Amino acid sequence: MPIISISKLSKTYTSGFTALSGIDLAIERGEIFALLGPNGAGKSTLINIVCGIVTPSSGTVTVDGHDIAADYRAARRAIGLVPQELTTDAFETVLNTVSFSRGLFGLRPDPAHIERILRALSLWDKRDSRLMTLSGGMKRRVLIAKALSHEPRVLFLDEPTAGVDVELRQDMWRLVRDLRQQGVTVILTTHYIEEAEEMADRIGVIRRGQIILVEEKAALMRKLGRKQLTLQLQAPIPAVPPELSDYELALAGDGRELIYTYDTRAERTGITGLLTGLAAAGIQFSDLHTEQSSLEDIFVGLVREGETRA
Amino acid sequence: MSETMSMNWPAVRAIYRFEMGRFWRTAGQSILAPVISTTLYFVVFGAAIGSRVSAVDDVPYGLFIVPGLIMLSLLTQSISNASFGIYFPRFAGTIYEILSAPISPLEVVLGFVGAAASKSILIGLIILATSALFVPLRIDHPVWMIGFLLLTAVTFSLFGFVIGLWADGFEKLQLVPLLVVTPLTFLGGSFYAISMLPPFWHAVSLINPVVYLISAFRWAFFGKADVSIAISLGMTALFLVICLGLVTYIFRTGYRLKS
Ligand SMILES: Nc1ncnc2c1ncn2[C@@H]1O[C@H](COP(=O)(O)OP(=O)(O)OP(=O)(O)O)[C@@H](O)[C@H]1O
Numbered sequence: 326m327p328i329i330s331i332s333k334l335s336k337t338y339t340s341g342f343t344a345l346s347g348i349d350l351a352i353e354r355g356e357i358f359a360l361l362g363p364n365g366a367g368k369s370t371l372i373n374i375v376c377g378i379v380t381p382s383s384g385t386v387t388v389d390g391h392d393i394a395a396d397y398r399a400a401r402r403a404i405g406l407v408p409q410e411l412t413t414d415a416f417e418t419v420l421n422t423v424s425f426s427r428g429l430f431g432l433r434p435d436p437a438h439i440e441r442i443l444r445a446l447s448l449w450d451k452r453d454s455r456l457m458t459l460s461g462g463m464k465r466r467v468l469i470a471k472a473l474s475h476e477p478r479v480l481f482l483d484e485p486t487a488g489v490d491v492e493l494r495q496d497m498w499r500l501v502r503d504l505r506q507q508g509v510t511v512i513l514t515t516h517y518i519e520e521a522e523e524m525a526d527r528i529g530v531i532r533r534g535q536i537i538l539v540e541e542k543a544a545l546m547r548k549l550g551r552k553q554l555t556l557q558l559q560a561p562i563p564a565v566p567p568e569l570s571d572y573e574l575a576l577a578g579d580g581r582e583l584i585y586t587y588d589t590r591a592e593r594t595g596i597t598g599l600l601t602g603l604a605a606a607g608i609q610f611s612d613l614h615t616e617q618s619s620l621e622d623i624f625v626g627l628v629r630e631g632e633t634r635a
Numbered sequence: 636m637s638e639t640m641s642m643n644w645p646a647v648r649a650i651y652r653f654e655m656g657r658f659w660r661t662a663g664q665s666i667l668a669p670v671i672s673t674t675l676y677f678v679v680f681g682a683a684i685g686s687r688v689s690a691v692d693d694v695p696y697g698l699f700i701v702p703g704l705i706m707l708s709l710l711t712q713s714i715s716n717a718s719f720g721i722y723f724p725r726f727a728g729t730i731y732e733i734l735s736a737p738i739s740p741l742e743v744v745l746g747f748v749g750a751a752a753s754k755s756i757l758i759g760l761i762i763l764a765t766s767a768l769f770v771p772l773r774i775d776h777p778v779w780m781i782g783f784l785l786l787t788a789v790t791f792s793l794f795g796f797v798i799g800l801w802a803d804g805f806e807k808l809q810l811v812p813l814l815v816v817t818p819l820t821f822l823g824g825s826f827y828a829i830s831m832l833p834p835f836w837h838a839v840s841l842i843n844p845v846v847y848l849i850s851a852f853r854w855a856f857f858g859k860a861d862v863s864i865a866i867s868l869g870m871t872a873l874f875l876v877i878c879l880g881l882v883t884y885i886f887r888t889g890y891r892l893k894s
C-alpha cells in the first residue's frame with residue numbers, strides 16, 4: 326500500500342482559480358519523490374491540502390491509510406511539513422519553538438531527541454538565540470527541525486533549498502538521505518532540477534494543476550534523454566552545407582564546431598548518415614564528444630511541449 | 636475514528652504555555668501597566684470625585700469603584716489578549732503549524748482562550764491587590780466573585796478570539812474594542828450605580844450588556860446590585876453561548892483560517 330494516495334483531487338480557490346484538477350498520485354513508502362513544476366503549477370497547493378492547511382474542493386487523500394478529513398489526527402501525526410515561506414515566531418528561541426512543535430503533535434517532551442535534531446542541523450549552539458537574530462538559512466534549518474521534532478514518517482519539503490547556500494544544500498541532501506535510511510518518505514518540490522536529479526527516486530512533473538508525468542528518475546533520464554554530438558572541425562566553415570540541412574546542425578565556436586542533437590530513444594540516431602554526409606561535403610574533424618542532456622533540459626522540453634499542445 | 640480519540644492535551648499545554656510565554660517575557664510591563672492605571676484611577680476618581688460623592692448605597696466611593704475597575708480591565712484585556720493571540724500567527728503565517736497539527740478546534744480554543752483568560756484574571760487580581768493599598772477591601776461573596784471573574788474572562792476571551800479570527804488587518808483588530816467595548820464599559824456603571832441616572836438614561840443603560848456584568852460583580856463585593864443576579868448570569872451565559880457558536884462555525888467552515 327502506498328504511504329500517500331491521492332485520488333481525483335481538485336482545488337478551486339474562492340477567487341475562482343483552479344489550482345489543481347483531477348490529481349491522481351501514489352507515493353511509495355520510503356521513497357524520495359520530487360515534484361517538479363514551474364511557478365504557480367500547484368505544487369504548494371497539493372502539499373498544503375495533504376497537510377491540512379488548504380481544504381480540497383473534491384477528491385480524497387489518505388496518509389498511511391488514514392483519510393485526511395475523517396481521520397485527520399492519525400493522518401497529520403504521520404506528517405512533518407517544512408513550508409515554502411520562512412515563517413517563524415520572531416521572539417521565540419530555537420529550542421522553545423522546536424519543543425513547541427513536538428507538543429503540538431501530542432508527544433511528550435524528549436530533550437534528547439530535540440538535541441539530536443538540533444545538532445544534526447548545526448543549530449545546537451544557537452538553541453537559546455531568538456529566531457529574529459538568525460539568518461535566512463538558519464531559519465530554514467529551524468523549520469526543518471520543527472518538522473522533524475515529532476518523528477514524522479512522511480516529510481514534505483516545499484522548496485527546501487530556495488535561497489540556501491551550497492553548503493547548507495549539501496547538508497540538507499545528506500539529511501534527506503539519512504532520513505530515507507531510517508525509512509522516512511520524503512516529498513520535495515523544487516525548481517532546481519539538479520536537486521531532483523541528485524536526490525529523487527521518482528519524479529513527478531506538475532503543470533497547470535495537472536500531473537503530466539510520473540517516472541522513475543533513471544527511466545526518465547533514459548527515456549527522454551537526448552544526447553549531443555559535438556564535432557571539432559579542422560578548419561572553420563562559414564555555414565552548414567545545404568545538403569546537411571536535414572540534421573538541423575548548429576554551428577558554434579566561430580565555425581569550428583558542429584553540434585548535432587539526437588534522440589537516444591530513436592531507432593536510428595542518424596550518426597552514421599551524418600558522418601558519411603560530412604565526408605562527402607569534404608568537412609574534416611579533429612575530435613568529437615557526446616553529452617547526455619540533463620534533467621533540466623528534459624524538464625524544460627517537457628513543459629514547453631505541454632505548452633504548445635495546450 | 637480519531638475524532639473520538641482522546642484529547643491531545645500536550646498540544647493544549649504547548650499552545651497555552653507558548654501564549655503565556657509572551658506575558659512572562661514582558662512581565663514587568665504586563666504587571667506594571669495595570670498597577671499604574673489603577674493608581675491613576677484612584678487618584679482621579681477616588682480622590683477628586685470621591686471627595687464630593689461620599690458614598691454610593693452606603694459603600695464609600697473609593698471602594699465602590701473597585702469592581703468596575705477590575706471589570707473594565709478584565710474586558711479589555713481578555714479581548715485584546717485573545718484577539719492578538721490568534722490574529723498574530725495568522726498575520727505572520729505561523730498558523731500553518733496549528734492547522735497541520737493533529738489538533739481539534741476545541742483544543743485550539745482551549746489553549747488560546749485559556750491563556751488569554753488566565754492573563755486577564757491575573758491582571759484583575761493585580762488590580763484588586765493594588766486597590767487594597769488605597770481602600771480597605773470588602774468582599775461579601777468571595778466564591779461568587781471568583782466565579783464571575785472566571786466567567787467574564789472566559790466569555791470575553793472567546794469573544795476576542797472571534798475578533799482575532801475575523802479581523803483581516805490590525806485596524807479591524809482594534810476597531811471593536813475601541814468603538815464598542817470601551818464605551819460600553821465606561822457607560823456600564825464602572826464608576827457609578829445606574830440607579831444614580833435619570834430614569835431615561837437608566838432605561839437606556841439596561842440594553843448595555845456590560846451593565847449586567849458590572850452589577851453582578853459589584854453584588855459579589857457589596858451584596859447590592861443594579862439588576863438581579865439571575866438576569867446578569869443569564870445574559871453572560873447567553874453571550875458565552877453565542878461566542879461558542881461563532882467559534883464552532885468558524886472552525887467548521889475554515890472561515891478566514893483555510894483557503
Ligand atoms: N489562496 C489562494 N487564492 C487564490 N489563488 C491561489 C491561492 N494560493 C495559490 N493560488 C494560485 O494557485 C496557483 C498554484 O499556486 P501554488 O502556490 O500551489 O504554486 P506552486 O507550484 O507552489 O508555485 P511556486 O513554484 O511559485 O511555489 C497559482 O496560480 C496561485 O496564484
Ligand SMILES: [Mg+2]
Nearest residue numbers: 368369370409
Ligand atoms: Mg510553491
